[in-house]
Amino acid sequence: MKTSAQITFSRRSFLRTSALASGGMLIGFNLFNACKADVAPPVDISQLNYNDFNAFIRISDEGKVTIFSPNPEIGQGVKTSMPMLIAEELDVPWEDVYVVQGKLDTKNFTRQVAGGSQSIRFGWEPLRQTGATAKQMLVNAAAARWGVSASECTAKQGVITNPNGETLGYGDVVKEAALLEIPEDVALKDPKDFSIIGQNTPNVDLDKIATGKPLFGLDYKAEGMVYASVLRAPAFGQVLESFDANAAKVIPGVIDVITIGEKARQYFEKGDRNWTANLNPNDKVVVIAKTTWDAIKGKNAIKATWKTDSPLESTEMHDKTLIDLLDGNTFRTMRSDGNVKKAFAEADKVLERTYESPFLPHNCMEPMNFFADVTPEKVHLAGPVQTPADAARVVASLLDRDLEDVQVEMTRMGGGFGRRLYGDFVYEAAEISNAIQKPVKMVSTREDDMTTGVYRPAIKYRIAAAIKDGKLTGYHLKEAAINGNMYGLIPNFFPAGAVENYQVDVANYKSNITTGAWRAPYTNFLASAEQSFFDELAEVLEVDRVQLHLDLLENVKGTTDERIQYSPERLQGVIKLVVDKSNWGKAEEGVYQGFSVYYCHNTHVAEVADIIMDNGLPVVKKVTCAVDCGIVVNPLGALNQIKGGVIDGIGHTMYSELAFKDGVPQSNNFNSYQLIRMGQTPEVAAYFVESDLAPTGLGEPTLPPVGAAVANAIYAATGKRLMKQPYMSNLNVEEKIVG
Amino acid sequence: MPTFTLTINDKKHTVEADMDTPLLWVLRDQIDLVGTKYGCGIGQCGACTVHVNGTAMRSCLMQISQAEGMKITTIEGLSKDGKHPVQEAWKEIDVPQCGYCQSGQIMTASAFLESNSNPSDAEIRNAMHGNICRCASYNSIEEAVKVAAKKLS
Numbered sequence: 001m002k003t004s005a006q007i008t009f010s011r012r013s014f015l016r017t018s019a020l021a022s023g024g025m026l027i028g029f030n031l032f033n034a035c036k037a038d039v040a041p042p043v044d045i046s047q048l049n050y051n052d053f054n055a056f057i058r059i060s061d062e063g064k065v066t067i068f069s070p071n072p073e074i075g076q077g078v079k080t081s082m083p084m085l086i087a088e089e090l091d092v093p094w095e096d097v098y099v100v101q102g103k104l105d106t107k108n109f110t111r112q113v114a115g116g117s118q119s120i121r122f123g124w125e126p127l128r129q130t131g132a133t134a135k136q137m138l139v140n141a142a143a144a145r146w147g148v149s150a151s152e153c154t155a156k157q158g159v160i161t162n163p164n165g166e167t168l169g170y171g172d173v174v175k176e177a178a179l180l181e182i183p184e185d186v187a188l189k190d191p192k193d194f195s196i197i198g199q200n201t202p203n204v205d206l207d208k209i210a211t212g213k214p215l216f217g218l219d220y221k222a223e224g225m226v227y228a229s230v231l232r233a234p235a236f237g238q239v240l241e242s243f244d245a246n247a248a249k250v251i252p253g254v255i256d257v258i259t260i261g262e263k264a265r266q267y268f269e270k271g272d273r274n275w276t277a278n279l280n281p282n283d284k285v286v287v288i289a290k291t292t293w294d295a296i297k298g299k300n301a302i303k304a305t306w307k308t309d310s311p312l313e314s315t316e317m318h319d320k321t322l323i324d325l326l327d328g329n330t331f332r333t334m335r336s337d338g339n340v341k342k343a344f345a346e347a348d349k350v351l352e353r354t355y356e357s358p359f360l361p362h363n364c365m366e367p368m369n370f371f372a373d374v375t376p377e378k379v380h381l382a383g384p385v386q387t388p389a390d391a392a393r394v395v396a397s398l399l400d401r402d403l404e405d406v407q408v409e410m411t412r413m414g415g416g417f418g419r420r421l422y423g424d425f426v427y428e429a430a431e432i433s434n435a436i437q438k439p440v441k442m443v444s445t446r447e448d449d450m451t452t453g454v455y456r457p458a459i460k461y462r463i464a465a466a467i468k469d470g471k472l473t474g475y476h477l478k479e480a481a482i483n484g485n486m487y488g489l490i491p492n493f494f495p496a497g498a499v500e501n502y503q504v505d506v507a508n509y510k511s512n513i514t515t516g517a518w519r520a521p522y523t524n525f526l527a528s529a530e531q532s533f534f535d536e537l538a539e540v541l542e543v544d545r546v547q548l549h550l551d552l553l554e555n556v557k558g559t560t561d562e563r564i565q566y567s568p569e570r571l572q573g574v575i576k577l578v579v580d581k582s583n584w585g586k587a588e589e590g591v592y593q594g595f596s597v598y599y600c601h602n603t604h605v606a607e608v609a610d611i612i613m614d615n616g617l618p619v620v621k622k623v624t625c626a627v628d629c630g631i632v633v634n635p636l637g638a639l640n641q642i643k644g645g646v647i648d649g650i651g652h653t654m655y656s657e658l659a660f661k662d663g664v665p666q667s668n669n670f671n672s673y674q675l676i677r678m679g680q681t682p683e684v685a686a687y688f689v690e691s692d693l694a695p696t697g698l699g700e701p702t703l704p705p706v707g708a709a710v711a712n713a714i715y716a717a718t719g720k721r722l723m724k725q726p727y728m729s730n731l732n733v734e735e736k737i738v739g
Numbered sequence: 740m741p742t743f744t745l746t747i748n749d750k751k752h753t754v755e756a757d758m759d760t761p762l763l764w765v766l767r768d769q770i771d772l773v774g775t776k777y778g779c780g781i782g783q784c785g786a787c788t789v790h791v792n793g794t795a796m797r798s799c800l801m802q803i804s805q806a807e808g809m810k811i812t813t814i815e816g817l818s819k820d821g822k823h824p825v826q827e828a829w830k831e832i833d834v835p836q837c838g839y840c841q842s843g844q845i846m847t848a849s850a851f852l853e854s855n856s857n858p859s860d861a862e863i864r865n866a867m868h869g870n871i872c873r874c875a876s877y878n879s880i881e882e883a884v885k886v887a888a889k890k891l892s
Contacts, residue, residue, distance in 0.1 A: 075874045205838060210826040211814065212775070216839060291768040293760050365837065365839040413837060415874060416837075637833075640833065640874075641836070643878045644875045676877075677869075677877075678867045
């Protein structure tokens with residue numbers, strides 16, 4: 001078993017991790033080579049900017065430090081927390097640090113991706129090494145000037161001190177330091193000496209956000225820029241037959257009406273593939289205009305006819321198809337322990353339940369948009385995308401350009417949630433600019449965004465437990481999903497390893513509706529299903545729900561199964577913490593509690609939801625959340641992620657769904673699609689397990705467990721087991737709060 | 740195209756636009772005040788909230804022809820130095836996650852507190868119910884409104 005506790009970082013692993021996860025210095029050969037084998041070292045070091053300490057750090061003569069934050073910011077807080085790691089080891093006052101969003105730079109940075117709650121986990125070691133290495137070089141430069149040994153000098157808060165008590169600021173020696181050999185064996189701080197890591201550090205863009213400064217993709221402007229609105233097929237399964245643009249062209253402000261799609265078709269013909277490249281090869285009508293509003297008006301004035309090209313699907317059809325899959329035998333086995341068949345044959349009791357979830361759009365507050373300026377010299381792209389390196393590669397292929405010609409500027413993103421992993425809006429902007437040879441901003445309306453999305457697909461789980469002599473002897477999970485199935489280590493999450501006879505089977509149906517990752521892919525609903533099931537299972541077994549988990553986790557201790565990466569000890573830890581903090585089992589009269597525990601994205605979480613019933617409706621009053629994410633880099637940012645994840649999870653499990661009819665999404669804006677609002681939110685109380693283990697991510701892990709915590713609390717209050725999301729639509733009560 | 744003269748953040752702007760153009764797009768595309776955000780275009784999310792004669796209004800629903808003669812304040816004009824008590828409270832609590840909806844939240848909260856500087860918890864929840872935060876920073880927004888109310892009273 002491999003847990004975060006057992007991952008140790010050696011110098012060698014740092015070099016390897018750098019190449020995988022993080023960047024290197026612009027100066028010096030050693031680290032530069034170590035970071036990326038295929039990058040030629042600079043021939044003439046004097047040609048480099050000496051103030052560029054490395055790809056991440058720039059130190060001015062006055063000692064002010066600029067840190068380039070490598071990863072895209074979608075609201076998960078990495079633009080604050082990643083630079084904190086560098087600043088800690090560089091040992092500078094955080095007040096002297098200025099953070100700038102790094103551009104896409106595949107030479108010096110790697111994994112410039114926002115996704116999978118991985119930025120801090122992968123950046124933990126190399127970003128601190130980067131800071132520590134730079135600090136050592138500054139100390140070496142100062143020592144050389146003084147003619148003393150570097151080991152006799154100390155550096156703290158941007159000031160180097162020698163044994164005689166003389167001092168030099170970082171800015172005083174930066175030019176000399178930049179010319180030095182890069183030291184190899186730089187020690188990192190003992191966590192007890194951290195002065196930035198672990199401190200509440202506000203979002204670095206806070207001032208700009210609170211005063212409305214341009215930050216986001218939609219705010220990005222360039223000289224001569226025009227706007228584009230794209231008319232795409234209204235139904236999945238339809239393609240453009242013909243269109244009449246006469247009414248659009250007479251609208252003042254409309255410049256031109258074109259079609260795109262050709263480049264996407266060529267991309268597929270070439271056989272190029274990239275997992276983020278959700279190109280739509282069908283023709284789309286594009287209205288180019290002077291302003292966003294003119295472009296939208298123009299698009300609305302296009303008269304298009306569409307023809308059916310593949311089946312027009314509906315929610316009813318999806319429901320039936322997925323149930324047929326669960327009833328059938330087209331499964332692929334993802335994990336199998338012991339003999340599940342035998343366990344069920346010998347069982348004296350079987351509990352079997354089916355859990356259902358709907359399609360969900362991401363609904364980032366900032367609708368999809370991107371800027372592109374394609375000229376014979378270069379392709380300049382700017383905007384909000386979670387996978388900028390992939391976007392550059394796909395655009396280069398799409399437009400038959402050298403990758404070196406493609407520059408991507410990353411703006412702050414008005415939400416991501418997985419939607420911006422897929423680059424359709426980037427490719428559209430690039431194809432439009434290529435066609436008109438002008439700088440252009442492609443802007444989706446909310447309706448475009450919600451109806452031509454990359455959705456969380458509907459999934460159904462059937463879970464069965466074999467019980468013999470009052471003990472759980474077998475566990476069989478079946479997944480029926482649309483377009484894809486759970487992947488990676490998910491089939492090895494709890495209760496894998498805890499039950500002797502255990503099997504996970506998956507089946508899928510290929511739909512023409514575009515689907516993809518959505519905050520905590522698969523686990524966002526799998527956790528709801530499994531943890532609701534365990535609540536009922538405990539009741540059937542006549543054991544305490546919490547104790548059932550603690551006991552099952554005992555079975556996992558000491559496992560040699562490498563696929564099991566959750567730690568039974570750490571899961572027990574969060575369970576005990578949440579029980580302690582939530583007043584579990586001792587709630588006041590009229591308050592009903594539900595318990596849930598889950599591991600995903602390398603983080604262990606347990607939650608208790610407190611609900612009350614108000615006029616026959618459940619109201620979530622409070623969620624207590626216990627988290628073990630190792631060292632907490634920025635408690636303030638961490639709390640924001642935890643609370644956001646919990647409330648987002650409640651919103652989507654209780655209220656949200658996207659239905660389809662004849663291939664058409666049945667909601668297209670917030671008057672027909674419900675997102676959680678303030679009046680529906682509980683207080684979230686979050687607690688961390690104290691830990692000195694390497695940090696893990698928080699963008700996703702608190703979301704998956706909350707659905708079951710709420711469902712289990714509703715059961716405690718009403719005796720009704722909720723197995724179909726969104727719960728409020730399946731309680732047979734009317735409560736639609738919109739607007 | 741007709742011409743309109745608007746008073747925005749105490750400054751006069753003359754713009755040319757079709758009379759049905761939403762104030763939102765005039766602010767963003769023509770006057771370069773991009774702090775006012777587009778979220779839904781139908782008055783459901785609150786991201787485009789501005790003050791019109793001191794009242795919180797959805798700029799996506801207000802046509803430019805209706806905006807003439809009104810005193811319009813956007814997030815950029817809420818305070819001279821970014822230190823309106825509501826902005827200060829937002830920073831103190833570190834409210835934003837992605838941050839996109841926050842100018843609309845701040846504009847709703849500041850207009851609300853102007854009319855009720857000592858609100859109950861229920862009044863705060865009611866006043867902020869029309870503003871969506873997709874990152875679900877609602878706990879922090881609620882707390883920040885309370886902090887701002889204290890600063891104002």
